[in-house]
Amino acid sequence: MTTHRDRAPQPPPPSSPDDDGLGRRASDTSTCAPAPPALTGSPFESDTFTAATFVNVGRGPALALTVVWVLTRASMLLLLLRDSLGIGGVGREVYVLYQIWYRQFAQGTFPVDDVTWQYPPGAGLVIMSPGVLPWLTYFEAFVALTLLADAAVALALARADSSRATHGTWVWVAGLPLLLHIPLARYDVQVTALAVLALLAVASRSTAGHRIGGALAGLGALVKVWPILTLLGTPRGRTSRDAWIAAATTVVALLAVLALCFSDSLAFLRQQGSRGIQIESLGGTALSLARAADIWPGGVEYRYGAFEYVGPYVSSIGRFALLLTALAFVWLLIWRLRARTWTEATPLDAALAAVLLFTVTSRVISPQYMIWLLGLAAVCLTSRRTVMRPVALLLLPAAGLSSLAYPVLYEEVVAGSWEGVTVMVFRNALLLAAALLAARRLWTSTTRK
Numbered sequence: 001m002t003t004h005r006d007r008a009p010q011p012p013p014p015s016s017p018d019d020d021g022l023g024r025r026a027s028d029t030s031t032c033a034p035a036p037p038a039l040t041g042s043p044f045e046s047d048t049f050t051a052a053t054f055v056n057v058g059r060g061p062a063l064a065l066t067v068v069w070v071l072t073r074a075s076m077l078l079l080l081l082r083d084s085l086g087i088g089g090v091g092r093e094v095y096v097l098y099q100i101w102y103r104q105f106a107q108g109t110f111p112v113d114d115v116t117w118q119y120p121p122g123a124g125l126v127i128m129s130p131g132v133l134p135w136l137t138y139f140e141a142f143v144a145l146t147l148l149a150d151a152a153v154a155l156a157l158a159r160a161d162s163s164r165a166t167h168g169t170w171v172w173v174a175g176l177p178l179l180l181h182i183p184l185a186r187y188d189v190q191v192t193a194l195a196v197l198a199l200l201a202v203a204s205r206s207t208a209g210h211r212i213g214g215a216l217a218g219l220g221a222l223v224k225v226w227p228i229l230t231l232l233g234t235p236r237g238r239t240s241r242d243a244w245i246a247a248a249t250t251v252v253a254l255l256a257v258l259a260l261c262f263s264d265s266l267a268f269l270r271q272q273g274s275r276g277i278q279i280e281s282l283g284g285t286a287l288s289l290a291r292a293a294d295i296w297p298g299g300v301e302y303r304y305g306a307f308e309y310v311g312p313y314v315s316s317i318g319r320f321a322l323l324l325t326a327l328a329f330v331w332l333l334i335w336r337l338r339a340r341t342w343t344e345a346t347p348l349d350a351a352l353a354a355v356l357l358f359t360v361t362s363r364v365i366s367p368q369y370m371i372w373l374l375g376l377a378a379v380c381l382t383s384r385r386t387v388m389r390p391v392a393l394l395l396l397p398a399a400g401l402s403s404l405a406y407p408v409l410y411e412e413v414v415a416g417s418w419e420g421v422t423v424m425v426f427r428n429a430l431l432l433a434a435a436l437l438a439a440r441r442l443w444t445s446t447t448r449k
Contacts, residue, residue: 062158065173069154072177073147080143080181086407091185095139097305098187101127102138109263116305118275121258122222126187143184149193150176150183153375160200160382168381171392175374178399179367180407186368187223192375194220195227195351199379202234202243202347210239214246221247222254226355226372232332233350235342276308276318278364279413280405283317284309285428288413288421300414306364307414324361331439332357339446345383346446352376352388353438360435365428367402373434374399387441394434401427 083091097116104111105128111117130141157169176183183189194216201213213230220227231247234240277283279300287309290296298311308314332354339346355376359369377392405413405423412420 065154065158065169069151069173072173073150076177076181076184077143077147080184083181085180087410088407090181090407091139094142094185098127098142099138102130105262108261112263115303118304120222120225121262122219122254123187123224124258124262126190126223129190142187146184146187146189149190153189153193153196153378156197156200157378157382160379168378171381171396172374172378175378175396175399176371178396178403179370179374180403182367182403182406183371186371188368188371191220191224191227192371194223195230195372196375196379198227198230199348199351199376200382202231202239203344203383207238207242210234210242211246214243215250217243218247218250219254222251226358229354229358230347230351232336232354233347235347275304275363276310277314277321278366279307279309280367280424280428281321281363281365282360282428282432283321283363285421285424287311287314287317288416288424291416292418292421300416306366318363321361321363325358328354328357328361335443335447338443341446341448343383343385345380345385345387348376348380348383349386349388349438349442349445352380352391353435353442356391356431356435356438360428360432365431367406370395370399370402387445388438391434391438391441394430394437398427398430398434401430 079085080091083089101111101114101117101124105124110121110124129145130136130138133141133144136144154169154173157172161167161169198213198216198220201209201216204210204213217227217230220230228247231240231243234243277287279288287296287298291298296311296313298309298314300307301310302308303310332350335350352373355372359365359373362369373395377388377395380386380388381392401423405420405427409420409423413424414420
């Protein structure tokens with residue numbers, strides 16, 4: 001199959017001590033005491049940032065991070081090449097499904113009447129991206145680009161983590177392998193990279209950074225919707241206005257380009273609206289418990305590219321999940337109106353809380369969703385002022401349990417055995433606890449005067 005390069009100058013000068021965009025000014029340092037280390041060092045702090053910004057790790061443990069990244073990613077790659085763990089076939093989505101879509105894009109159309117295509121039109125750009133490496137097979141090129149996106153996230157986090165006062169980079173570098181080889185066979189790493197870079201840009205002090213952050217969030221929204229939530233916690237005023245205008249402009253422009261170049265760019269809406277209750281969702285866990293206790297007569301069916309529950313009350317549970325998602329959105333709007341205290345960590349914390357709320361109320365909680373949450377948790381932990389440390393600690397075991405559920409024990413999960421049910425109960429209990437804790441800590445840290 002047809003399949004599918006970068007550079008680095010000097011780090012940017014230190015940012016100006018002037019107004020940071022939130023109505024605050026940096027404190028003057030005492031002549032008697034040494035200046036404290038910067039809490040964050042966003043790669044977008046300067047109006048003239050360059051590619052080297054992502055490579056400068058400052059005083060951080062660059063060597064240790066590099067060694068751990070190389071070793072863990074090599075292990076993940078080996079698992080993917082063997083692809084026999086548990087139920088196996090994790091890589092099939094890339095070398096079968098993605099390639100089918102790639103051929104359709106090459107013909108100038110989005111997948112039509114394909115129930116497995118449930119993604120916004122921007123996802124097509126990621127599916128087509130292996131074409132930039134034509135000397136590799138599609139599968140090889142896709143994995144190479146995924147590893148490149150993974151490395152970009154790690155480098156950007158390391159730059160923001162350069163004071164060694166926080167542990168955000170380690171959450172990403174050491175946390176992602178908890179998902180085994182799943183991240184290399186899904187395009188969620190690329191989506192998470194857009195969200196992470198958007199947050200780091202919005203958290204910077206430069207107007208250019210805010211606009212770039214908005215553009216990245218808009219691009220991410222066209223790839224998988226949820227990255228637009230990274231703008232939810234932007235400070236009121238010019239920062240928020242610049243970011244949202246850039247996001248909207250990016251969305252409209254890219255939608256127009258895709259509509260001109262491809263037919264049926266909005267075909268995904270038909271498939272997405274027909275989704276049921278996936279076995280890995282919170283609603284699915286409730287049904288699996290009822291089924292295991294022999295009080296619910298339903299079963300499991302492969303539909304829309306996933307195993308879903310079918311039977312009595314399933315449609316009601318699906319509508320209830322949508323209602324909970326709507327209520328989560330309303331709560332986030334109320335929080336936005338009530339919030340009075342903003343720190344440099346607030347946009348980061350708000351993004352993690354929002355995505356967690358939308359995840360736990362979803363009808364689908366696939367293992368790759370944990371990639372998003374680990375990336376957002378890692379960004380939060382680049383700031384010492386974050387209130388999400390306990391949330392990040394809950395997400396790490398949840399990631400491990402996710403990979404235990406799929407692919408290791410997926411046959412038990414599908415069959416509804418007590419082993420599979422137990423794994424899903426603990427994984428989803430951790431996610432629910434993380435979502436509620438994140439919402440509570442975000443509210444209490446920002447609404448008190």
